[in-house]
């Protein structure tokens with residue numbers, strides 16, 4: 001079994017598919033959870049507390065990290081094997097061949113952008129939440145304000161009050177869209193469900209899934225940025241401290257005044 005997963009091309013693609021599938025499920029969960037921040041900061045922070053530095057959340061984080069590493073390492077191995085087999089022409093088709101999309105030829109580049117974006121994202125959030133809790137602290141200073149380790153809503157409001165973070169996240173999400181779009185389709189094809197009848201359906205399902213995931217994440221980024229434009233609202237900690245008089249609840253991600 002281990003030989004099949006390490007040595008055969010199909011085995012490696014299977015590892016890519018299974019890890020990719022688990023990561024898509026995580027993204028659907030993570031995106032749905034983030035949408036709660038649009039409705040109520042308190043509800044969002046309750047979820048953040050449940051997923052804080054508890055043993056089950058730590059096990060899930062370790063599992064998630066293992067999935068990302070496996071997915072990325074196998075992608076590298078497959079790409080290197082492709083180069084070895086075909087030289088610089090990875091696919092036996094020309095760039096303009098109909099039906100071969102840009103994303104399918106740039107999965108590794110897109111994957112690298114997704115991983116780099118993930119690094120920035122983990123610095124923005126994970127390092128100020130779970131890591132802070134693991135280090136035994138209550139919270140940390142973010143942009144000159146103290147934000148509690150379970151106050152995910154305040155961190156979101158702070159992060160997306162900066163236009164450059166909005167740009168970085170939207171570029172990251174665009175790369176994620178292309179990556180997921182091809183990845184979901186490719187995963188189903190590897191598993192062997194992509195016959196003539198199912199091919200167009202699966203492409204359509206892949207587009208719907210990747211669009212849903214990316215639009216859900218982007219909605220949070222854009223909504224919090226727009227809210228931050230109304231005065232002090234970018235500082236959710238200020239909202240929580242009743243300092244933001246002009247804000248509506250939506251501005252302050254539902255923080256109670």
Ligand code: HEM
Nearest residue numbers: 034048051052060061125126129130152156169217220221
């Ligand atoms: C753009 C909107 C997003 C927001 C507002 C957001 C928010 C957050 C927050 C608040 C956390 C910390 C949770 C905690 O430690 O309790 C987190 C962790 C994380 N996020 Fe996101 N996220 C977004 C998009 C993404 C995307 C697109 C990905 C993947 C491509 C992603 C992957 C992760 C991962 C892997 C973690 C660490 C999870 C863990 O500790 O188990 N996030 N995110």
